[in-house]
Amino acid sequence: MAEIVKHWYVLRAIGGKEKKAKEALDAEILRNGMSDIVSPAIVPVEHVYQQRNGKKVMKEKILFSGYVFVEAALDKEAEYIISNVPNIIDFLRDKKNNPEPMRAAEVARMIGKADELGDETADVEVPYVVGETVKVTDGPFNGFSGEIEGVNAEKKTLSVMVKIFGRKTPLELGYLQVEKE
Numbered sequence: 001m002a003e004i005v006k007h008w009y010v011l012r013a014i015g016g017k018e019k020k021a022k023e024a025l026d027a028e029i030l031r032n033g034m035s036d037i038v039s040p041a042i043v044p045v046e047h048v049y050q051q052r053n054g055k056k057v058m059k060e061k062i063l064f065s066g067y068v069f070v071e072a073a074l075d076k077e078a079e080y081i082i083s084n085v086p087n088i089i090d091f092l093r094d095k096k097n098n099p100e101p102m103r104a105a106e107v108a109r110m111i112g113k114a115d116e117l118g119d120e121t122a123d124v125e126v127p128y129v130v131g132e133t134v135k136v137t138d139g140p141f142n143g144f145s146g147e148i149e150g151v152n153a154e155k156k157t158l159s160v161m162v163k164i165f166g167r168k169t170p171l172e173l174g175y176l177q178v179e180k181e
Contacts, residue, residue: 004037004073007101008110011041011068011082012089018043021068021087028085038078039071044110049176055138056176069110074099128158128175136162138177145181146171 013021022041029038044063049056068088072078079099083090091099102110128134128151136144146162149170158178160171 006039006071006073008069008071008107009099009101010092011070012092013066013068014087014089015066017087018062018068021085024087025068025070025082025085028081032081034078037073042069133181134160134178135181136173136177137179141171
């Protein structure tokens with residue numbers, strides 16, 4: 001049997017419904033037994049940290065709003081099924097009205113950017129140094145200030161010495177539980 005050659009395609013989706021479109025598309029691929037010619041869809045996201053009610057909250061932000069990416073060996077049947085998935089508008093098409101595959105450089109950039117952002121969130125670099133004063137922003141010691149006694153970059157934690165009722169008390173806190181004073 002000949003090897004199936006797949007290309008990446010861009011699907012236009014209803015804005016704000018990219019994830020639902022991806023889920024519906026993946027379910028339709030499984031339901032129609034097309035897993036060998038259509039790979040699961042991708043919606044690249046980045047993780048953004050926001051301050052809400054005094055706490056740092058991680059939120060996913062869609063990189064390419066209104067678009068879903070799919071790798072497929074497209075034939076007329078697969079094109080029809082994919083085009084008629086809820087929340088999918090249509091393929092991005094060329095001048096001859098055929099689904100236009102992405103160029104290799106575009107695919108590398110899209111996948112590379114998604115991987116790069118995934119790596120960035122895994123390595124949240126917060127430059128804390130021993131001896132620096134920080135304020136606790138989360139947990140039962142919220143509002144207390146203390147001095148950094150140690151930094152564990154692997155666990156992303158800090159050993160902070162906080163004065164409570166006149167006594168120094170050691171705390172182990174995550175990078176996101178403190179802020180510089």
